[in-house]
Amino acid sequence: xxxxxxxxxxxxxxxxxxxxxxxxxxxxxxxxxxxxxxxxxxxxxxxxxxxxxxxxxxxxxxxxxxxxxxxxxxxxxxxxxxxxxxxxxxxxxxxxxxxxxxxxxxxxxxxxxxxxxxxxxxxxxxxxxxxxxxxxxxxxxxxxxxxxxxxxxxxxxxxxxxxxxxxxxxxxxxxxxxxxxxxxxxxxxxxxxxxxxxxxxxxxxxxxxxxxxxxxxxxxxxxxxxxxxxxxxxxxxxxxxxxxxxxxxxxxxxxxxxxxxxxxxxxxxxxxxxxxxxxxxxxxxxxxxxxxxxxxxxxxxxxxxxxxxxxxxxxxxxxxxxxxxxxxxxxxxxxxxxxxxxxxxxxxxxxxxxxxxxxxxxxxxxxxxxxxxxxxxxxxxxxxxxxxxxxxxxxxxxxxxxxxxxxxxxxxxxxxxxxxxxxxxxxxxxxxxxxxxxxxx
Amino acid sequence: xxxxxxxxxxxxxxxxxxxxxxxxxxxxxxxxxxxxxxxxxxxxxxxxxxxxxxxxxxxxxxxxxxxxxxxxxxxxxxxxxxxxxxxxxxxxxxxxxxxxxxxxxxxxxxxxxxxxxxxxxxxxxxxxxxxxxxxxxxxxxxxxxxxxxxxxxxxxxxxxxxxxxxxxxxxxxxxxxxxxxxxxxxxxxxxxxxxxxxxxxxxxxx
Numbered sequence: 001x002x003x004x005x006x007x008x009x010x011x012x013x014x015x016x017x018x019x020x021x022x023x024x025x026x027x028x029x030x031x032x033x034x035x036x037x038x039x040x041x042x043x044x045x046x047x048x049x050x051x052x053x054x055x056x057x058x059x060x061x062x063x064x065x066x067x068x069x070x071x072x073x074x075x076x077x078x079x080x081x082x083x084x085x086x087x088x089x090x091x092x093x094x095x096x097x098x099x100x101x102x103x104x105x106x107x108x109x110x111x112x113x114x115x116x117x118x119x120x121x122x123x124x125x126x127x128x129x130x131x132x133x134x135x136x137x138x139x140x141x142x143x144x145x146x147x148x149x150x151x152x153x154x155x156x157x158x159x160x161x162x163x164x165x166x167x168x169x170x171x172x173x174x175x176x177x178x179x180x181x182x183x184x185x186x187x188x189x190x191x192x193x194x195x196x197x198x199x200x201x202x203x204x205x206x207x208x209x210x211x212x213x214x215x216x217x218x219x220x221x222x223x224x225x226x227x228x229x230x231x232x233x234x235x236x237x238x239x240x241x242x243x244x245x246x247x248x249x250x251x252x253x254x255x256x257x258x259x260x261x262x263x264x265x266x267x268x269x270x271x272x273x274x275x276x277x278x279x280x281x282x283x284x285x286x287x288x289x290x291x292x293x294x295x296x297x298x299x300x301x302x303x304x305x306x307x308x309x310x311x312x313x314x315x316x317x318x319x320x321x322x323x324x325x326x327x328x329x330x331x332x333x334x335x336x337x338x339x340x341x342x343x344x345x346x347x348x349x350x351x352x353x354x355x356x357x358x359x360x361x362x363x364x365x366x367x368x369x370x371x372x373x374x375x376x377x378x379x380x381x382x383x384x385x386x387x388x389x390x391x392x393x394x395x396x397x398x399x400x401x402x403x404x405x406x407x408x409x410x411x412x413x414x415x416x417x418x419x420x421x422x423x424x425x426x427x428x429x430x431x432x433x434x435x436x437x438x439x440x441x
Numbered sequence: 442x443x444x445x446x447x448x449x450x451x452x453x454x455x456x457x458x459x460x461x462x463x464x465x466x467x468x469x470x471x472x473x474x475x476x477x478x479x480x481x482x483x484x485x486x487x488x489x490x491x492x493x494x495x496x497x498x499x500x501x502x503x504x505x506x507x508x509x510x511x512x513x514x515x516x517x518x519x520x521x522x523x524x525x526x527x528x529x530x531x532x533x534x535x536x537x538x539x540x541x542x543x544x545x546x547x548x549x550x551x552x553x554x555x556x557x558x559x560x561x562x563x564x565x566x567x568x569x570x571x572x573x574x575x576x577x578x579x580x581x582x583x584x585x586x587x588x589x590x591x592x593x594x595x596x597x598x599x600x601x602x603x604x605x606x607x608x609x610x611x612x613x614x615x616x617x618x619x620x621x622x623x624x625x626x627x628x629x630x631x632x633x634x635x636x637x638x639x640x641x642x643x644x645x646x647x
Contacts, residue, residue, distance in 0.1 A: 004609040006442040023601040050582045079591055082578045096576035096591045257565045266601045275443050284642050422643040427636055431628055435445055
């Protein structure tokens with residue numbers, strides 16, 4: 001994703017083995033595992049219309065074929081149609097391709113209603129569906145009925161109060177098999193012969209709707225395009241597949257950006273970002289600068305260990321020592337003060353050279369450096385690091401959670417293309433060039 | 442990737458009391474109608490048409506070069522009326538865009554070269570890809586990625602879009618600093634060092 005921060009360059013390993021960017025991962029608080037949209041269970045929470053933001057319950061949506069009643073989409077370009085009043089009468093109009101309801105054969109009307117097209121044999125199929133549902137229910141009851149019920153010793157009970165006859169009558173009615181449907185379909189013995197002239201008639205391709213347009217209205221067998229009701233969008237919630245606890249659950253209001261339940265890995269795992277795009281040259285150990293930042297409310301002890309894999313040639317060699325440091329929690333007040341112009345000149349950076357690879361530390365961010373060397377000249381090179389982190393305290397805001405143990409995640413950083421030699425282009429570096437580089441990977 | 446430092450010549454950019462950094466080459470017509478809520482950046486050659494209607498922008502908004510922000514209008518029988526244009530907080534609008542939307546929500550990222558038509562409502566936390574064209578009177582729902590011409594939904598935006606956009610715009614604002622002589626010298630020295638290192642390595646390889 002071409003986001004400003006290019007979070008797709010640093011990928012973390014999920015508990016299912018796939019690599020995802022940190023903003024696409026979630027953390028389950030009970031099992032303390034990273035989860036992604038592929039390994040977590042997805043549920044549909046509810047539906048809403050993307051034009052009028054009306055919340056529709058799932059059962060109601062099913063009865064309306066998952067479409068909004070009041071919004072329409074253009075059959076030509078799939079954009080939402082707007083109702084415009086011309087001479088006190090309403091008409092549907094597409095702002096993109098200028099399709100109007102007049103083109104579909106509807107006249108302008110006073111009330112904003114556009115009747116749906118008749119579908120051939122709709123009633124027959126609806127009847128068939130209800131009849132099949134009845135049959136399936138009857139079959140289910142038959143199977144569940146316990147045949148090995150205890151047979152009573154009382155074979156004959158006197159029908160003094162009329163209960164026996166009443167009960168037996170009710171029993172017979174309940175167990176009655178459903179009636180079969182009337183067979184309304186009659187095969188016609190006389191069929192018209194196909195005429196070759198009609199089949200071989202020249203057809204103007206401009207009158208036939210495109211494949212995508214035909215797919216949007218499959219119920220219409222004639223080729224004319226009618227405005228369709230807008231399909232509803234569904235809201236999704238995620239649950240962990242191991243502990244069944246919620247990971248993400250959105251609010252009822254479709255326009256809200258808050259979440260009822262949010263367990264983002266972005267707010268838990270230390271975030272690693274590259275400082276600048278690196279150059280990779282063969283046989284040369286070039287420095288790579290990384291920023292590690294802590295976004296939880298407690299300090300975290302972090303250990304970064306580069307992983308070397310001789311068999312995989314896309315992974316660069318890194319023989320730097322593993323980096324160990326403790327990163328404190330972020331200080332929001334100090335960050336806000338930093339934004340003021342007066343503080344900017346005084347911002348001091350603590351040069352804590354307790355470890356060779358740590359370049360500098362500033363509140364909740366630490367910069368480290370590794371020396372990397374690519375193996376071949378190729379378009380994509382990756383650096384694989386093992387991130388081992390342990391929180392000194394409870395990282396989750398909920399106080400009942402227990403102390404969290406040491407966690408281990410593997411990270412894959414995409415470093416871009418590697419070159420064999422240093423060219424003149426590489427030597428012509430300028431500030432403008434650095435600022436305006438667009439990454440090719 | 443970290444947001445790179447972007448220095449500007451202090452003669453070219455005006456910094457207001459609320460922290461807004463506006464380039465002197467911006468055409469801000471009707472400046473009394475333009476309201477920036479603080480810590481916003483208007484880069485070079487941005488055109489904001491405050492002479493048609495009010496343009497209100499939230500905090501930490503970044504408008505890229507050569508973008509046009511124009512209030513939307515609606516044609517009636519007696520003439521056209523212009524609507525006030527509202528832009529939310531932490532919005533990043535890249536270069537060469539033409540924005541005629543009536544409302545842009547918060548935490549939105551609009552890619553370079555995109556055209557947003559008249560009367561469009563872009564809700565919060567949505568992403569519009571570069572070079573996309575949104576036809577007039579459309580509504581972009583939250584947490585979606587729209588792209589293409591005419592713009593259709595391509596993907597779902599991640600739920601962490603709010604956090605990412607807050608971080609991206611705050612970092613960009615912090616890195617957009619005025620170029621002092623010391624800073625210029627520092628960067629020049631760094632570049633020289635790098636070039637010398639590369640030359641050394643080039644000699645070693647040869």
